[in-house]
Amino acid sequence: MTHTPQKPIASGFGAASTAAGVIQGIDLTGKTVIVTGGASGIGIETVRAFRSAGARIIVPARDTAKAKEALAAVPDIVVEAMDLLDPASIDRFASRALALTDKVDILVNNAGVMAAPLTRDARGYEMQFAANHLGHFQLTCRLWPVLLRAxxxxxxALSSYGHxxxxxxxxxxxxxxxEYDRWVAYGQSKTANALFAVALDSIGRGQNVRAFAVHPGGIATPLARHMLPSEIEASHIFDAEGQPVIDPENNKKSPEQGAATSVWCATSPQLAGMGGVYCADCDIAVALPSDDSPEMHGVRPRAIDPVAAGRLWQLSEQLTGATLG
Structure with missing residues (x-):
């Protein structure tokens, strides 16, 4: 299988497309889907879209009672406990998932934390890198047998133009x-999410497992809880009345629009035989010429570099003890 070029394919969808729009005509009956962070923000919209197409869905959550309450209106969702900062909890969830299903057709590593103050997990690992990247790396490794079986x-992998x-x-x-800078830490974790997709796809494509990185767009969700009032004001994500600004062409989206690219990457027949690319606005994103490009759209070289992706994969194995096996 050849490498997929990092360039748009004229999908017919765009920045304003919604998850419900891109999944129209897709049948997921008999498919099993896992969505981390599937009980809030764009995660819940992602779950709704998959469920509308007939998928069986498992949502790992740190607070299962809260997740079940949030998902009460979506029928037949299985909620299981998992904390991305706790390796033992990830292993327990994976064991439970392996007992619940013999295959996983779609894994959406959607959960995340943004711009948090310096916090370390029990291993001493910085929280944003640990939760956004390492936790999902370990989860994917543990679920590898059922991904292969699909x-x-x-x-x-949910990345961001924060890369x-x-x-x-x-x-x-x-x-x-x-010195710790919470936005640099966030950017590092989002670059890691994109590189993870590059590396996973290079390993998985010969075994018919493909991976994609996604920039969902700027969305007013609980992810913004660590932002300072001045940062929220500067981002212009709310209007004078405190309502979220919806301007998809300028990267400001509703949760339904924010979930669309994840759902497109997970289900679109247009991507058959493709993978290892960074996507945005329901298409493969443009490759930018440099890491310091002022462009808001597109992907910087650092986030799709196969050498960096391989290096990150090795580091992730060392830091988590997890491997594909």
Missing amino acids: DGARVV RRAGVDFHDPHFERR
């Missing part, structure tokens, strides 16, 4: 020797 599984803020610092990923 014979055509897709893994979707413009930083690459992965392989010498000091946990801010032990450099």
